Amino acid sequence: MEERQAAILAEIPRMRRYARALLHDLDAADDLVQDSLERALTRLDNWRSGENPRRWLFTIMHHLFVDQFRRSKRRAETSLLPLDNSEAMAQPAVQFGHAANGEVLNALQKIGADRRAALLLVAVEGFSYAEAAQMLDIPAGTVMSRVSRGREELRSVMDDASRRRAIRVVEP
């Protein structure tokens, strides 16, 4: 039991990173991690021995994120980004880090949540398409297309932002 808890504890920093990148809000992200840990601990028996704890925990976290997301959509809250409406969160609640960091993280919030999740799992967390497919419960081909579309969107959002900045600099 304790070995399992130690393995779970070791995954918390990565879970926080994924949650924060997904939600762009420190408190909401840590709430998601907390809910995921609570659920994981009540279901330790579901964790097959030998199974990578990271994959197991991220799967739990993703399911909770999706549930939360659907609920918030039903309540028409704007605290979470609607799947395909990028304008709702044009002004993120939290500005991160230095200019370049803030820029890429703000851009990330403007791409659809399903593509954002896929891109983060593969490009940041280093999961394979097959692993991400299992977590997201979609075919690997869909992971591939979400990652590549997410990447294209991120690029175009960042390009737009830098164009707007260039215009601001020109206008005194």
Add this chain to the structure above:
Amino acid sequence: MIQRGYSERDIHLALDGELPPDDLAGFERWLAANPDMQALAQRYTQDRQQLVGALEGILAEPVPERLSRLAGAKPRAGSDSRHLFRYAAAAALFVAGGLAGYLVAPQFSSATPPLVQMADNAIDAHLIYSNEKLHVVEVGADQRDHLQGWLSKRVGVKLIAPDLKNQGFELVGGRLLPAGKKTAAQFMYQDATGNRVSLYVTRDETGADTGYRVLEERGARALYWLDGGYACAVAGSTPEGTLSAIADATYKQLLEDQKG
């Protein structure tokens, strides 16, 4: 051997480590022959580096107690699961070496990394002095020039008390604090409703430049960073958005002043 055709799709596959090894050489040749595609591949690589870099700091943050308690809690009699983590942390520290020693969650390693220690000191100093009624500061905002000159001299870097009016905070004043064997400056600010935030600055010899990191403990949080020879932390019990705006203004004004 049959040459297969390549497309933009393969750029994504290669980037994600999903391109079959047998296709790699062909893919590289295709890239070399298609400058547009090569530029795109470089751009995506660069975007990914930026994304990973922007999120890296989160791994170095100490795990909030509400989370670590969940996973590590309730050691049974006769065993202390925390020992296990301490071993793990020590091993990780050993492997990571000096370079990334502070990537290990500090509460589980015996030596708290200096940067986190700095943020921790900033929170301590904030909690102590922001709750002080009579002697919040040593030198008041009415002697701003003297305060800045004195603290710059004692801390050993050019310091200013940033103007945070746009963020809704007025300078109350500042004080000199010990920071290990060094000294630190604390500038205290207050908003119209009496909420206080403080800026804690020491000299940084490493010349490193980090993004913002967050430390939360004892009901307060600090946003902290290294840049331009400053080690700074903005501490308060205000929402992270407010702290972040203050940190941005501080960061900008400190560096501008240093240049000017």
